[in-house]
Amino acid sequence: MSVTAAAGFSAGGTTAGLKPSGKPDLALVRNHGPRFDAAGVFTSNRVQAAPVQWSRQVLTDGRLRAVVLNSGGANACTGPDGFAVTHRTAEAVAEALGIGAIDVAVCSTGLIGVPLPVDKITDALPALVAGAGADGGAAAAEAIMTTDTVSKQAVRHGDGWTVGGMAKGAAMLAPGLATMLVVITTDAVLDAPALHDHLAAACATTFERVDSDGCMSTNDTVLLLSSGASGTAPEPAGFRAALTAVCADLAGQLLADAEGAAHQIEIVVAGAASEQDAVTVGRSIARNNLFKCAVFGRDPNWGRVLAAIGTTDAVFEADQLDVAFNGVQLCRAGSIGESRDLVDLTPAHVRVDVDLHAGGASATVWTTDLTYDYVRENAEYST
Amino acid sequence: MSVTAAAGFSAGGTTAGLKPSGKPDLALVRNHGPRFDAAGVFTSNRVQAAPVQWSRQVLTDGRLRAVVLNSGGANACTGPDGFAVTHRTAEAVAEALGIGAIDVAVCSTGLIGVPLPVDKITDALPALVAGAGADGGAAAAEAIMTTDTVSKQAVRHGDGWTVGGMAKGAAMLAPGLATMLVVITTDAVLDAPALHDHLAAACATTFERVDSDGCMSTNDTVLLLSSGASGTAPEPAGFRAALTAVCADLAGQLLADAEGAAHQIEIVVAGAASEQDAVTVGRSIARNNLFKCAVFGRDPNWGRVLAAIGTTDAVFEADQLDVAFNGVQLCRAGSIGESRDLVDLTPAHVRVDVDLHAGGASATVWTTDLTYDYVRENAEYST
Numbered sequence: 001m002s003v004t005a006a007a008g009f010s011a012g013g014t015t016a017g018l019k020p021s022g023k024p025d026l027a028l029v030r031n032h033g034p035r036f037d038a039a040g041v042f043t044s045n046r047v048q049a050a051p052v053q054w055s056r057q058v059l060t061d062g063r064l065r066a067v068v069l070n071s072g073g074a075n076a077c078t079g080p081d082g083f084a085v086t087h088r089t090a091e092a093v094a095e096a097l098g099i100g101a102i103d104v105a106v107c108s109t110g111l112i113g114v115p116l117p118v119d120k121i122t123d124a125l126p127a128l129v130a131g132a133g134a135d136g137g138a139a140a141a142e143a144i145m146t147t148d149t150v151s152k153q154a155v156r157h158g159d160g161w162t163v164g165g166m167a168k169g170a171a172m173l174a175p176g177l178a179t180m181l182v183v184i185t186t187d188a189v190l191d192a193p194a195l196h197d198h199l200a201a202a203c204a205t206t207f208e209r210v211d212s213d214g215c216m217s218t219n220d221t222v223l224l225l226s227s228g229a230s231g232t233a234p235e236p237a238g239f240r241a242a243l244t245a246v247c248a249d250l251a252g253q254l255l256a257d258a259e260g261a262a263h264q265i266e267i268v269v270a271g272a273a274s275e276q277d278a279v280t281v282g283r284s285i286a287r288n289n290l291f292k293c294a295v296f297g298r299d300p301n302w303g304r305v306l307a308a309i310g311t312t313d314a315v316f317e318a319d320q321l322d323v324a325f326n327g328v329q330l331c332r333a334g335s336i337g338e339s340r341d342l343v344d345l346t347p348a349h350v351r352v353d354v355d356l357h358a359g360g361a362s363a364t365v366w367t368t369d370l371t372y373d374y375v376r377e378n379a380e381y382s383t
Numbered sequence: 384m385s386v387t388a389a390a391g392f393s394a395g396g397t398t399a400g401l402k403p404s405g406k407p408d409l410a411l412v413r414n415h416g417p418r419f420d421a422a423g424v425f426t427s428n429r430v431q432a433a434p435v436q437w438s439r440q441v442l443t444d445g446r447l448r449a450v451v452l453n454s455g456g457a458n459a460c461t462g463p464d465g466f467a468v469t470h471r472t473a474e475a476v477a478e479a480l481g482i483g484a485i486d487v488a489v490c491s492t493g494l495i496g497v498p499l500p501v502d503k504i505t506d507a508l509p510a511l512v513a514g515a516g517a518d519g520g521a522a523a524a525e526a527i528m529t530t531d532t533v534s535k536q537a538v539r540h541g542d543g544w545t546v547g548g549m550a551k552g553a554a555m556l557a558p559g560l561a562t563m564l565v566v567i568t569t570d571a572v573l574d575a576p577a578l579h580d581h582l583a584a585a586c587a588t589t590f591e592r593v594d595s596d597g598c599m600s601t602n603d604t605v606l607l608l609s610s611g612a613s614g615t616a617p618e619p620a621g622f623r624a625a626l627t628a629v630c631a632d633l634a635g636q637l638l639a640d641a642e643g644a645a646h647q648i649e650i651v652v653a654g655a656a657s658e659q660d661a662v663t664v665g666r667s668i669a670r671n672n673l674f675k676c677a678v679f680g681r682d683p684n685w686g687r688v689l690a691a692i693g694t695t696d697a698v699f700e701a702d703q704l705d706v707a708f709n710g711v712q713l714c715r716a717g718s719i720g721e722s723r724d725l726v727d728l729t730p731a732h733v734r735v736d737v738d739l740h741a742g743g744a745s746a747t748v749w750t751t752d753l754t755y756d757y758v759r760e761n762a763e764y765s766t
Contacts, residue, residue, distance in 0.1 A: 047693030047701045047717070077689050079702070079718030112686020113719055218690050289672070289753075290761050297762030303495025306460050307601050310430030318430045319462070334430070335462030336496055370672075372755050378673050379680030 002137030002153035003029045005164030006187040008227025012132030013143030016124035018072025018110070018117070024143035025072040026121060028093070028128050029183050031065050035228030036103065038064035039196035041203050043220035049076030049112075050086040052219060055105040058090070062192025064225050065103035067183055068093045069144050071168070073116040074179075075108040076218040085118040092122045096129045107181045107221050109146055109168060141166035144181055147377060148257055154249035156242040160232040161188035163242050167250040169257075179217035180207065180254060184246060187230035188239055198240050199224045206247035209279070210255050210366045211286040222247075255366050260373030263295050265350045266366055273315035273359035281316075281354060282365030284308045292370035298345035300325040305352065306334070315358040322355040385520030385536035386412045388547030389570040391610025395515030396526030399507035401455025401493070401500070407526035408455040409504060411511050412566050413480065414448050418611030421447035422579035423488070424586050426603035432459030433469040434489040435602060441473070441485050445575025447608050448486035450566055451476045452527050454551070456499040457562075458491040459601040468501040475505045479512045490564045490604050492529055492551060524549035527564055530760060531640055537632035539625040543615035544571035546625050550633040552640075562600035563590065563637060567629060570613035571622055581623050582607045589630035592662070593638050593749045594669040605630075638749050643756030646678050648733045649749055656698035656742035664699075664737060665748030667691045675753035681728035683708040688735060689717070698741040705738040 004011050009031055016026040031038075040059045042052050058064070068089060075082045086106045094101040108116065131139075141151035145168050155164035165184030190198070203222055224243070234242075255264055267285050272278035285291060288308040294301035302323045309321060323331035325343045330336075350369075368374075386394050392414055399409040414421075423442045425435050441447070451472060458465045469489045477484040491499065514522075524534035528551050538547035548567030573581070586605055607626070617625075638647050650668050655661035668674060671691040677684035685706045692704060706714035708726045713719075733752075751757075 045690060045693040046695075046699075047689045047704075074686070077686055077714065077717055077719070079716065082718070112684075112690065113714065115719065218686075218693065289757075293758050293761035296758065299762070301495075303457070303460055303601075306430045307428060307495065310428035310601060312429075316429075321430075331460065331496065333462065335460055335465070336498065370758055370761075372758055374672075375676050375679065375753055375755055375758060378676030378753075379682070 002141050002155065002164050002166045003183050003185045004134050004137035005155040006162040006185045006227065008032050008187050008229030009185045010132045010134050010136060011140040012128055012136035013139035014124050014128040014131060016070065016120045018070055018120055025070055026124050026128055027069040027140040027143035028132050029067045029140060029185065030097065030132060031225050031227050033227055035189065035226055036063045036065050037190060037192045037195055037226045038062060039192055039199045039224045041199055041222045043217055045218050047077065047218050049074055049108060049219040050078060050082040051075055051106040051108045052221060053083065054086045054090065055107065055221060058102050058105060063103055064105050064223070065099045066093055066097055067105045067107065067223055069107040069181055070121060071109050071144050071146050073108060073110040073114055074112045074219050075116040076112040078113065078115055081115065085116050088118050089121050092125055096125050105223055109144065109179055109181055109219055112218060137166065144168040150257055152250050152253040154246045156245050158188065158234050158238055158242050161186060161230040161234050163188065163246050165246050165250055167254055169254045180220050182222040182250060184224045186226050187228065188226060189228040189231065189233040190226050190239070195224050195226055198243050201240060202244040202247045206244060206251045209364060210251045211283055255368060258368045260371045260377050261368030262371050263348055263350050263369040264366065265295055265352060265368060266364060267352045267354070268362065268364050269354045269356065270362040271355040271357045271359060272361040275361045275363050277314035278361050278363035279365065280312050281309055281314050281356065282363055284312045285352065286365050286367035289370055292367065295345060295350055296369040296371045300330055300340050300343040300345060302330040305354065306331065309354065314356065316356040320357040324353040326351055385524050385538065385547050385549045386566050386568045387517050387520035388538040389545040389568045389610065391415050391570050391612030392568045393515045393517050393519060394523040395511055395519035396522035397507050397511040397514060399453065399503045401453055401503055408453055409507050409511055410452040410523040410526035411515050412450040412523060412568065413515060414608050414610050416610055418572065418609055419446045419448050419486065420573060420575045420578055420609045421445060422575055422582045422607045424582055424605045426600055428601050430460065430601050432457055432491060432602040433461060433465040434458055434491040435604060436466065437469045437473065438488040438490065438604060441488060446486055447488050447606070448482045449476055449480055450488045450490065450606055452490040452564055453504060454492050454527050454529050456491060456493040456497055457495045457602050458499040459495040461496065461498055464498065468499050471501050472504050475508055479508050488606055492527065492562055492564055492602055495601060520549065527551040533640055535633055535636040537629045539628050541571065541617050541621055541625050544569060544613040544617050546571065546629050548629050548633055550637055552637045563603050565605040565633060567607045569609050570611065571609060571615060571617040572611040572613065573609050573622070578607050578609055581626050584623060585627040585630045589627060589634045592747060593634045594666055638751060641751045643754045643760050644751035645754050646731055646733050646752040647749065648678055648735060648751060649747060650735045650737070651745065651747050652737045652739065653745040654738040654740045654742060655744040658744045658746050660697035661744050661746035662748065663695050664692055664697050664739065665746055667695045668735065669748050669750035672753055675750065678728060678733055679752040679754045683713055683723050683726040683728060685713040688737065689714065692737065697739065699739040703740040707736040709734055
């Protein structure tokens, strides 16, 4: 499973003492080669954590030999001192593994604006490196959890090659990614530019279409590492499909474990003039707090869906909009359709279908409802 | 007080039976002249309720003699039948008052996508008209309440003239206005174009800077009626100041009564390259659910403020951002400043100061926190 499913990788997790809970908080993913091609996608937030700045930089040569990840502190908005902590972390990992720091990516997650105690990380490194192994994927996935209630792993097999990954994330899921740390590994033979193309395409229709609360993190990172250990150069379409499946699987797990969510909501926008229009409309609905509260209250409030659509600049006419909840056409041509009483929102999965009647494009955006537990977790998270 | 503070107006409220609660739900504001100049500002939502479509239309000649307002049903997304209901309502009011329907604006608020029983409205009109008087402002303000817990009224006096108004609104406060119905009256002598200029300017820095949950209604309407009964043409700057004060007063009351809010949050963005940048940054913070939950939890989580700023395209450098909560400089130059322990978020009023260090422009945006009660009211509103 996970980041050690593909040949050529080892991983592990340990407890450095960064989390007050004493749970595992430091993870390592190591690429043993023979190839070290890598690609990354990072948050589009203009306030970027030190580890994001570092990892972007070391990835410019398209190579990574190791990724070190910590929970228990985001090391974001921590100034030059924070960047020094990330640099020191990468140096320490490099020393321990006998490689260069320029081949070590760093990912951090946790509270913003709190200094990260680098000594705790460096002190824990020997045990982390010693404990890492080809069966360590699950331990690594566990060590990157924050308010996640379960660890997230996924794997797909191709013809002679494998792609697998792990993710963490519980809130702040949004376009341009989430406080979402994802590491995906493969033993397929692919160079860095190809890895980047595949990763960007896979993220665009998976992680970037999940929007639990419209908030975008300072630390989001998705890394893809290739060891080439299978010796097999995959057929491009097949590899992209497998990679996209891993990303979709992990994105679904992130959504299902989103902080305080009681419903997973699939918003399918069809009849759009362009895919961009469909995404814009889907996101506007996904971010509408009144709609999200209504779903929590099991109320198929299609009026709030129309109000959300109306705030966008997508191509549509208000008197042509159709909206269905779980297949029941509640709104037809912008007006009253079937009875709301026909819709049962008790099940955790809710599907909302919107037809803009403006073209042939479509897109699906996923979100969650807005619940008491969401408020509780986010009001009490740092206190 | 309210819409009957200025000379030349009468108003009233009655119970038509639109609300299941049996509370007052139908209001009338009547202009007795001698002038009937009027202006309006409407929701920018592209899905517009029938009464918004109607009122926009009748205002094209810059004249109004009466406004009829109902709570208990938004008459939005109700198709041609819904428009016929609004038309019939205006016709009935016109008949009762002996005026033309083209001089009657209609405002509705309540659930979207539910037919409005026009017979209940027409049946209640005789009593509404008979009961309206120069002391009826408070009754009108009460009859337009939905989930409001208190009625909202404001008045300011100029040199020989008066401007006063009423408002309803509890959620969906957002730019481009809110499910906010506002009627403002004045006895100052002003023509329709001048009224429109003053109203647009006053709204731009008051109602449009209040953003409780980022959701924009299909029914938002702000109307300004002038009777000219004072016989006084006001000095323009003085009138604009008084009108803006009435709007600011009402906006403050809307915010203080926003659904489920425990804190009113004043976000002051300074050092912006433009006023638009300052508003953009303020709104981005005001709409960040994680920030809003943190304030509810009395946690001065400045990291979430920076993450929200980082999603905008405003001019700034991340390593120059300053953020203060209630005057305590928690973030300095994009990094850690004073201790969070110095901030007490127990009081209901919270002030967040952001300095972008990118210019001399500034703006203030108001919002509320995200609470259990917000979720409860919006999950259970229609059930």
